[in-house]
Amino acid sequence: MGIPTSSANLSVAVAVRRSRIDGYGVFAAEPLAAGARIGALTGEAITVAEGRRRASGRQRIMLVELSESRAIDATRSEDALRFTNHSCRPNALIRVEQGAIEIFAARAIAPDEEITVGYGATHHEGRLACRCGQPDCAGWL
Secondary structure (H helix, E strand, C coil): CCCCCECCCECCCEEEEECCCCCEEEEECCCECCCCEEEEECCEEEEHHHHHHHHCCCCCCCEEECCCCEEEECCCCCEHHHHCEECCCCCEEEEEECCEEEEEECCCECCCCEEEECCCCCCCCCCCECCCCCCCCCCEC
């Protein structure tokens, strides 16, 4: 597929490939138990103001705000988890603790199942159509 990814911050095996949700996605390469740590999302440490500047007018950016002043931009990271797509019914969750962005399985995840998280508030501010395909999809990010 030609997308360089790093596995240094992963606790489980994953694969990056085309997603029916959007672009590329992260897929479990092994069965994951509920509560399993999938890995840590890494990227460039920036200010929230810089993150919002970078996000302005872009559809694809992987930005996580850690506090009112600090953010991580994983857009250019080689971390496989930067391809984690949003779902209105996610099977994983993001936890931000002590400046680390960790992703955990919210329920059991089968091999070849796409790993998804709920993005929460985004820079899209309700203007980007959600394509998760869930029956209870909110329709917008």
